[in-house]
Every structure is written in structure tokens, then in C-alpha cells.
Amino acid sequence: MTAPVTPGGLAETLNILLDKGLVIDATVRVSVIGIEILTIEAKIVIASVDTYIRYLEAMHRLDLTRRTATTIPPPGTQGLLGTHGLLPMAVPVPIAPPNPAAVPLENELE
Amino acid sequence: MTLHVHGIVAAGHPLPANSPLRLVVWQDLAAAVTSVPPGRSVAADSLPHLELLCALVRDGPVVPLRLGTLADDEDAVRADVLRAGAARLRFQLQRLAGVVEVHVYVRSSWGVGSLAALAEDTAVLPSDHASHRRAYLIARENLSVARAAVAEMDAATFVGPLPAFSFLDTPSRWGW
Numbered sequence: 001m002t003a004p005v006t007p008g009g010l011a012e013t014l015n016i017l018l019d020k021g022l023v024i025d026a027t028v029r030v031s032v033i034g035i036e037i038l039t040i041e042a043k044i045v046i047a048s049v050d051t052y053i054r055y056l057e058a059m060h061r062l063d064l065t066r067r068t069a070t071t072i073p074p075p076g077t078q079g080l081l082g083t084h085g086l087l088p089m090a091v092p093v094p095i096a097p098p099n100p101a102a103v104p105l106e107n108e109l110e
Numbered sequence: 111m112t113l114h115v116h117g118i119v120a121a122g123h124p125l126p127a128n129s130p131l132r133l134v135v136w137q138d139l140a141a142a143v144t145s146v147p148p149g150r151s152v153a154a155d156s157l158p159h160l161e162l163l164c165a166l167v168r169d170g171p172v173v174p175l176r177l178g179t180l181a182d183d184e185d186a187v188r189a190d191v192l193r194a195g196a197a198r199l200r201f202q203l204q205r206l207a208g209v210v211e212v213h214v215y216v217r218s219s220w221g222v223g224s225l226a227a228l229a230e231d232t233a234v235l236p237s238d239h240a241s242h243r244r245a246y247l248i249a250r251e252n253l254s255v256a257r258a259a260v261a262e263m264d265a266a267t268f269v270g271p272l273p274a275f276s277f278l279d280t281p282s283r284w285g286w
Contacts, residue, residue, distance in 0.1 A: 010157070010160060010161070010164075010269065011157065012215065012267075012269075013160065013213055013269050013272070014156060014157055014160050016213070016235050016236060016243065017160065017174075017272075017275045017276075018156060018177060019176070019177075020174070020176070020275040020276065020278075021117075021174040021175050021176035021177065021179075021275055021278070022118075022173055022174065022175050022176065022198075022202070022278055023175075023176045023179075024115070024175060024176075024179055024190075024191050024195060025190075025194065025195070027186075027190040027194075029181060029182040029183070029185075029186035029189075029190055030115075030179070030180070030181045030182070030186055030187075030190040030191055031179075031180050032176055032178055032179050032180070033152050033177075033178030033179075033180065034178070
């Protein structure tokens with residue numbers, strides 16, 4: 001009868017059961033914390049802030065490029081029979097070369 | 111001090127040895143609680159929550175509560191949890207008497223038929239790329255048979271006994 005829980009499986013099990021269980025009707029003296037708010041949402045917020053900052057940085061670089069460009073070349077012919085595509089030609093975005101000090105060289109990794 | 115309410119058991123339910131749990135009793139019902147020190151994150155108590163419930167369920171039926179169920183004090187547990195929900199809690203304890211939940215995580219669902227035949231009820235759990243996951247409601251006396259069946263399956267993980275987390279909302283099987 002004594003069948004111990006597999007220790008290695010319990011963390012995986014926890015993820016599955018995290019939001020399950022009987023929910024007691026909340027009162028003034030009894031509350032149920034939203035575990036999704038505690039854990040999952042916190043991670044999502046952190047991830048989205050990071051994504052948003054990267055987005056802003058990319059837009060900023062794009063904006064600088066547009067301002068410095070004097071003319072935007074007309075779209076070239078793209079498809080069959082010389083048709084024009086719907087998308088304008090890609091605006092070149094300068095990408096800063098990687099800082100050699102920050103990127104370890106391959107031979108250093110070995 | 112704030113109390114973390116983990117699950118509901120019968121008033122006479124034995125507590126595991128060296129457990130931080132204590133019982134708050136009201137009539138024939140009891141809540142298994144731990145004290146929450148000020149500033150303690152409930153998220154940090156998620157794995158202990160499950161471990162404490164697993165230890166309890168070895169000695170009889172347990173109605174697991176959602177992680178993060180907090181009460182101001184013992185009076186609040188008696189009045190707002192046990193007395194307020196008495197009918198529902200007694201119903202669930204009676205339903206879960208004699209059965210436990212077990213999980214089986216397998217690479218392929220091939221071969222789980224023998225378990226399904228053994229089980230009182232089956233639930234499909236969220237799967238990921240590595241494993242199919244199923245929950246079974248098993249009679250206590252069949253636990254070792256179920257474990258042996260899973261041991262013969264290829265690369266299968268058996269987790270149990272667990273409180274019946276996955277079968278709290280499915281009373282129709284018994285026609286209740």
C-alpha cells in the first residue's frame with residue numbers, strides 16, 4: 001500500500017497541478033491568491049518588457065536610417081512580367097559590428 | 111498568523127510524522143494548515159504544498175485545495191472554509207474514500223490500456239513534446255498492481271498516490 005511518490009516526477013507533476021484543486025469561496029478572512037498572477041504573469045511581464053525595449057531599439061535605428069537617406073529608390077521589378085511587388089524595397093538597417101571584446105572567439109572556447 | 115490551507119480531511123485523519131502540518135477541526139471535518147511567516151512567498155511553498163498533500167493522502171481521502179488558499183486565523187478556517195463548505199466537502203471526501211490519483215507520463219500512449227481497465231476514471235492531462243500524460247483514479251488496493259503495470263512499460267513515469275486533483279469536477283461517473 002505504501003507507494004512513495006516518484007521524487008523526480010513531482011516537479012513535473014506540480015506544473016500540471018499548479019492551478020488545480022478545490023477553490024474556496026473567498027471571504028474577508030479567506031482568500032485564494034491567483035497563482036497565475038504570482039508566477040506565470042510575472043514571467044510574461046518581464047519577457048514583454050524585454051521584447052518591447054528591443055522593439056523600440058530596432059525602431060530607433062530604422063528611424064535614424066530613414067532620416068539620413070536623401071532619396072528612397074523606387075521599387076524594382078520583382079515578379080513575373082515585370083510586376084511590382086506590394087512591398088517597397090527593404091530599407092537597409094546598419095548593424096553595429098559585434099564588439100570583439102564581448103564575443104569570445106572560437107579558439108578561446110576550446 | 112496567516113494560515114496556508116492545503117487540504118480538507120476527516121477530523122480523525124492521522125498526521126504524517128515530523129510534518130509541519132496541523133489540523134484545524136470543525137465537527138467531522140478538518141483543514142490541514144501550515145503557518146505562513148510574514149513575508150513568505152506562497153509561490154515558494156508550491157512544491158511543499160504538493161508534498162504535504164501527497165503525504166496526507168496515504169492515510170485516507172484528501173480534498174486538495176488550490177495552492178495559495180490563505181486564511182487569517184483558525185477561526186476563519188472553521189467558519190469560512192469548513193462550516194461554509196461543509197456539504198460540498200463531505201460529499202467530496204465520501205466520493206474519494208478508497209481511491210487515489212496516479213499520473214503516468216509515457217512517450218507513447220501505446221500500452222496504457224491495462225491501466226485504463228484498472229481505473230475508476232481517467233483524465234487526459236496536458237502533454238508536451240516529450241510525453242503523453244494521463245491521470246487515473248485508482249482504488250487503493252490496486253495501487254501496487256498499477257505501479258507494476260507501469261514498471262513494465264517502456265520509459266514510463268509513475269507518480270502517485272496523489273490527491274484526486276484531476277477528478278474534483280467529474281461526479282457524473284457515479285451518477286451523483
